[in-house]
Amino acid sequence: MMGKLLLWVLAVFGAASALAGAFGAIVYYGGFIDVSADTPHEAIVFKFIEDARERAIARRVRDITPPADLSDPERVGRGAGNYQAMCVDCHLAPGMPNSEIRRGLYPTPPDLTKSPIERESTNVAARRFWIIKHGIKASAMPAWSKGGIEDSAIWDLTAFLGRLPALTPEQYQDMVAASEGHSHSGLVEMGHDAPPGHVDKPGSKPHTH
Ligand code: HEC
Numbered sequence: 001m002m003g004k005l006l007l008w009v010l011a012v013f014g015a016a017s018a019l020a021g022a023f024g025a026i027v028y029y030g031g032f033i034d035v036s037a038d039t040p041h042e043a044i045v046f047k048f049i050e051d052a053r054e055r056a057i058a059r060r061v062r063d064i065t066p067p068a069d070l071s072d073p074e075r076v077g078r079g080a081g082n083y084q085a086m087c088v089d090c091h092l093a094p095g096m097p098n099s100e101i102r103r104g105l106y107p108t109p110p111d112l113t114k115s116p117i118e119r120e121s122t123n124v125a126a127r128r129f130w131i132i133k134h135g136i137k138a139s140a141m142p143a144w145s146k147g148g149i150e151d152s153a154i155w156d157l158t159a160f161l162g163r164l165p166a167l168t169p170e171q172y173q174d175m176v177a178a179s180e181g182h183s184h185s186g187l188v189e190m191g192h193d194a195p196p197g198h199v200d201k202p203g204s205k206p207h208t209h
Pocket of ligand 1 (some may be wrong): 090105110116142144
């Protein structure tokens with residue numbers, strides 16, 4: 001009696017697995033996976049990717065200790081110029097309208113003028129340092145270390161991000177003007193290209209096409 005039941009359970013389980021496999025093969029080989037950036041993932045898929053990303057980052061940042069002088073005004077100031085040159089198109093600046101590139105990206109780059117979402121058990125600064133350094137696969141976030149930016153300059157950017165949400169558009173512009181601009185200190189020279197796209201001045205009107 002028990003043996004028969006077990007056989008049935010196994011048969012049903014096997015058939016279900018085969019069906020799921022066939023369905024997966026049709027979706028995969030038939031080209032049914034939607035890779036376009038203008039249709040969002042199902043909520044459950046998005047949640048799954050986000051969760052996997054956060055677990056992976058949390059694991060990798062455990063041993064990263066932020067430098068003690070992260071709030072040093074000089075560090076923060078150095079980060080401002082590089083942020084304006086390399087990050088605003090995707091992550092915005094105080095008073096800046098949404099950019100063309102950001103509207104089209106999926107996942108949408110977080111607006112870094114807003115305070116960060118609390119992530120349990122992860123140090124905000126270490127997490128940001130890691131993301132800026134290594135980037136995030138299959139999103140538009142570049143691994144800036146591959147672009148030639150050294151760790152010290154990445155900590156400058158991280159330091160600046162800590163101040164960013166508190167800045168008014170005027171304060172932001174003053175800090176950018178006072179910094180060394182797109183400074184090449186901390187950039188290993190390697191035929192460094194211009195930053196992606198044009199850079200809208202914060203507060204400037206978006207151009208029309
Ligand atoms: C071409 C667009 C693009 C550029 C340029 C860019 N980023 Fe990003 N960034 C992204 C995207 C997209 C994400 C979100 C990735 C995800 O959700 O998996 C991201 C995520 C981040 C995060 C994590 C934010 C959070 O709270 O989860 C930080 C920090 C960050 N970027 C910093 C920077 C800095 C600093 C620069 C400039 C040196 C920069 N990014 C330039 C697209 C960009």
